[in-house]
Amino acid sequence: MVLDICNLVKRYDPAAEPVLRDVSFAMAPGETLALEGESGSGKSTLLHLVAGLDRASGGQITVDGTDITALADGALAQMRRSTVGLIFQQFNLIPSLTVEKNIAFQARLAGRFDPDWAAHLAETIGLADHLQSYPETLSGGQQQRVAIARALAAKPRLLLADEPTGNLDEATADTVLQLMLDSAAETGTALLMVTHSPRQAARMQRRLHLSHGVVQPLESAA
Numbered sequence: 001m002v003l004d005i006c007n008l009v010k011r012y013d014p015a016a017e018p019v020l021r022d023v024s025f026a027m028a029p030g031e032t033l034a035l036e037g038e039s040g041s042g043k044s045t046l047l048h049l050v051a052g053l054d055r056a057s058g059g060q061i062t063v064d065g066t067d068i069t070a071l072a073d074g075a076l077a078q079m080r081r082s083t084v085g086l087i088f089q090q091f092n093l094i095p096s097l098t099v100e101k102n103i104a105f106q107a108r109l110a111g112r113f114d115p116d117w118a119a120h121l122a123e124t125i126g127l128a129d130h131l132q133s134y135p136e137t138l139s140g141g142q143q144q145r146v147a148i149a150r151a152l153a154a155k156p157r158l159l160l161a162d163e164p165t166g167n168l169d170e171a172t173a174d175t176v177l178q179l180m181l182d183s184a185a186e187t188g189t190a191l192l193m194v195t196h197s198p199r200q201a202a203r204m205q206r207r208l209h210l211s212h213g214v215v216q217p218l219e220s221a222a
């Protein structure tokens, strides 16, 4: 399994109910999973814990064979660089680098830069004419696509995406999701994606609904 989450608990306020009470699920290589649930149900919290950006209050998160809840901060950062891709609502593009260099950045850090793969992603995601532009000159939707291409370029074992097509019109969102699904299939990346769109969720292999701190499976049309 690329990801194995076991009895995960997260509480922010010791006096209140935990945001995540008892979350358990696993993902195999290449698997695509939609995480749904109403606003405030804890979806972003769950992604942050899996990314090692925040600490669990209980339970285990095993990423590519390593229980990350037991890792020190330095080892967690190393795990993120080598194994996990992130597409979060803040795009975190590097303002001093061109689009082309932003796309290459994480792949280079991970030691997996493949210029042909990066060029294929930029072309398919509609950024080929903007490779020498700087992020501040791009629209929000274009910046979001750079963040997506950057994550895919590094061929991560596990890709965590928090509403990755939220800034895009429906047709562009469909194209970009298809690229993410094709890339996951080609590189064996497991894709865990938070979405509010039932239409997008239906294109993933599995759907989980997060409510009251636990996840339940939902039927998927795929």
Ligand SMILES: Nc1ncnc2c1ncn2[C@@H]1O[C@H](COP(=O)(O)OP(=O)(O)OP(=O)(O)O)[C@@H](O)[C@H]1O
Residues within 6 Å of the ligand: 012, 019, 037, 038, 039, 040, 041, 042, 043, 044, 045, 046
């Ligand atoms: N750093 C934090 N400190 C305290 N409470 C937090 C923190 N981050 C999130 N929360 C609380 O945890 C709950 C879950 O928030 P989270 O952002 O994970 O939900 P979400 O399902 O991703 O929501 P949305 O769909 O609106 O993005 C909310 O009640 C939120 O207020």
